[in-house]
Amino acid sequence: MNGRLEAILIAADAGNDLLSIPSAELEIGKGIIGDRYHISQGTFSKSSDTEVTLIEGEEIEAFNLITGLDYESAQFRRNLVTAGVRLNHQVGQEFSIGNVLLRGMRLCEPCGYLGKLIGRDVMRHMKNKAGLRAQILRGGTISVNDIIQL
Numbered sequence: 001m002n003g004r005l006e007a008i009l010i011a012a013d014a015g016n017d018l019l020s021i022p023s024a025e026l027e028i029g030k031g032i033i034g035d036r037y038h039i040s041q042g043t044f045s046k047s048s049d050t051e052v053t054l055i056e057g058e059e060i061e062a063f064n065l066i067t068g069l070d071y072e073s074a075q076f077r078r079n080l081v082t083a084g085v086r087l088n089h090q091v092g093q094e095f096s097i098g099n100v101l102l103r104g105m106r107l108c109e110p111c112g113y114l115g116k117l118i119g120r121d122v123m124r125h126m127k128n129k130a131g132l133r134a135q136i137l138r139g140g141t142i143s144v145n146d147i148i149q150l
Contacts, residue, residue, distance in 0.1 A: 003085030003148035005097050006057045009074050010035035018074040023143040026052065026100050028136045032079055053078040053108050055131035056087055063129075067121045076122075077114060078131045085148050087132040094137065098146035101138035108133045 009018040014036050024032045031037040031051040055078035064070055073081045080097070090104035108131035110122045122130075 001084070001150060003150075004083045005080060005142060005144055005146045005148060006083045007073050007081035008032070008142065008144060009079055009081065011077075012036065018077060018079075020074065023141055025141050026136050026139045028139045031136070035079060037079075051136045052080060052102065052134050053131055054080040054082055054087055054134060055108070056085065056129070057081045057083045059126065059129040059131075063122070063125050066125055069119075069121070071118060075118060076126075076130070077117070078108065080142075082148055085150065088128065090132055090134075090150070093150070096149045098142045099138070099140040100136065100142050102134040103137055105133045105135050107131070 008021050008024045010021060010024065010032055011018045012034065016036070024034070026032055027038065029051070037051065055073070055076055057073065060071065060073055060076060060081070087104070088107060091106060092104060094101060094103050096102070107128060109128070110126045110130045114122055114130070
């Protein structure tokens with residue numbers, strides 16, 4: 001089953017709002033060039049599996065529907081927003097986005113920082129649904145609408 005990359009989101013510094021960009025360069029062992037994690041400024045920078053984070057667009061839509069809220073993808077503070085892919089099934093698996101190869105390392109559960117930004121509902125409704133932390137195995141350029149190959 002293949003999916004699609006819906007959005008690429010980066011923040012130049014820790015705590016900054018995430019901005020949507022049409023394409024990005026991913027570097028092995030570092031992350032997305034221009035993002036806070038690439039320069040080790042993100043909250044989880046000391047973790048070796050936080051080169052890139054992903055979240056399912058469908059889970060954001062479901063959260064908004066259940067809670068009656070209207071949060072945008074960037075407010076969930078993940079780098080890549082996907083469509084048509086079950087990210088939880090990618091833990092321990094290799095997959096590609098365009099010509100970039102990633103390995104799903106572990107679930108990206110909602111944290112206290114995200115709870116402060118979005119509210120306590122995120123902790124309850126997004127447990128096991130808040131995304132995936134991935135390692136970059138082969139770097140390169142990705143673009144919005146790239147195919148995600150499992």
